[in-house]
Amino acid sequence: MRPSPLMVSSEIGRLRSVLLHRPGKEVENLTPDLMDRLLFDDIPYLEIARQEHDAFAKILTDRGVEVLYLEDLAAEALEDREVRGRFVEDFLAEGHIPGEGTKAALRELFLGLPVREMVDRMMAGVRRTEVPQGRSRSLADRLDTDNPFAVDPLPNLYFTRDPFATIGTGITLNHMRTETRNRETLFAQYIFRHHPRFRDCTIPLWFDRHETTSLEGGDELILSPEALAIGISQRTDAASVEMLARRIFQDGQTFQTVLAFNIPKKRAFMHLDTVFTMVDRDKFTIHPEIEGPLQVFSLTRRGQDVHIEEEHATLEDVLKRTLGLDRVTLIRCAGSDPVDAPREQWNDGSNTLAIAPGEVVVYSRNYVTNRILQENGITTHVMPSSELSRGRGGPRCMSMPLVRDAV
């Protein structure tokens, strides 16, 4: 077995390799009635969303970052016909297909396509009108439902931050809060098991998709090689945090502390990274509402066990102590303006992606926060964002680092 090709031990180390997903037809396979269940607040215009995403990727590649695409890795991982067959079965099993006849027709549809087209179709979803009506139609196949899809689209796939997370040399393969996003984690499972880049490597698994509690990557931040910050949030359960801490501590990675922040359970704050991201060694963007005092649990390694302490402290005090800093700069979203701050946080003004210490990618629409970042000495790479932001995620949400330089 080869050593892990993954290494991420901070939020800000120079970014060397990152996983993105270029939005596909899935972001237009949305109707007003489906938006709530599929976790969107509006329907993006695909052509512009792709232009915006290409601008995002260009910011990264122009600075020497290797950009890998989920759809490419998935297709490459599924080259083998037997593996592809198993993937289709798993995908259909979790797709809540109405009847056996529909499932058989979808199986035939997917396996009859070239592998890359198959991946695109699975991501895009299949409309009921696109499924050839097979002979054996069970009652369930015949029943008309108000869902126009035989198998749902996966519109949140371009938020590659959430289905799995690189921590150290391993990953958490996540169990997502919602059914619509949990199917996304199947792609990562097959990529890490079957893609030539990963399959013969020793990649520790800190969490697995079959766990019964939820964990999403937007809640997983790496403050330093010694400390993680995990949100207990609308999407991540406390039990998941303790489970990943125990596994990471037992593996002998560099991490000694996991800080669990209990944040408000609401859609605007769905993940810790929607209200808090690291932009430099001692600088953070935050939403004013989480300045604290917050309920923070410190999970520390004690031999083979995990010691848990609770405190109510300000974010500033916790960060200074954990990072051994005399001072930290908390850059408040839109300067805490009572109107600009909630607006820009809603459009992910606090959700930056660092490509090096003090250098971040931001959404153009959050111009108040962007100006304040610049005033604090942060270099901002501004990307267009009108269509991508309709999915309620920013540059950090749309990226999963695979390799960063040590800080």
Ligand SMILES: NC(=O)NCCC[C@H](N)C(=O)O
């Ligand atoms: N890390 C993140 O904050 N990801 C944003 C995910 C947005 C997506 N529509 C969701 O609700 O899961």
